[in-house]
Amino acid sequence: MPALLVGCQAAVAVAFAGSALAKVAGRAAYADFRRWLARTVRVPAWAAPLAVAAEAGTAVAVLVPATAAFGFGAALALLAVFTAALASMIRRRVRVPCRCFGAGRRPPGPVQVARNGALALVAAVGGVSAAAGAEIVWTAAAVAPPVAAGAALGLLLAELEEIVELAR
Structure with a gap:
């Protein structure tokens, strides 16, 4: 169970940190995100820094033992909001690329919904593990494999849109 928790922590941390960093990777990236948020998602641009x-x-939060359960709950809440926004854009037939996890190249669709669902599953499993009080033995040998696997999963999920596009 500790390895599962560590893997979930790494996956969620990598996905969310990568998403936040992609949005603020430069003035142009941040300006694009603010415009996209206001025009496409219909959320005021002042909400971008939030x-x-x-x-x-x-x-x-998911990486700190005292706040891990809260962090996983926050991840689930954010993913619910993101998925609702995706559903709204899909329903409105928005053709503008999704900026949910950086600068996407494809309009919102099933790939982004599947990504959010998979990440929500990881967050739910992590939240249950954290709430159960899994004891982690902090040695390199014990932590390295689940960190590597979780980080790879987080990166895979964050870049799922690009991976599917390459497969096509």
Whole structure:
């Protein structure tokens, strides 16, 4: 159970930290995110720093043992909001690329919904493990494999849109 918790922590932290960083990777990236948020998602542009802070805070919270369960709950809440926004865009037939996890190249669709669902499953499993009080033995040999696997999963989920596009 500790290895599962560590893997979930790494996956959620990598996905959310990567998403937050992609949005603030430069003035142009941040300006694009603010415009996209206001025009496409129909959320006021002033909410952009709140979204970035929520993602970054979630990435940190899942890594801290005292706040891990809260962090996983925050991840689930954010993913619910993100998925609702995706559903709205899909329903409105929005053709603008999704900026949910950085600068996507494809309009919102099933790939982004599947990504959010998979990440929500990881967050739920992590939340249950954290709430159960899994004891982690902090040695490199015990932590390295689940950290590597979780980080790879987080990166895979964050880049799922690009991976599916390459497969096509």
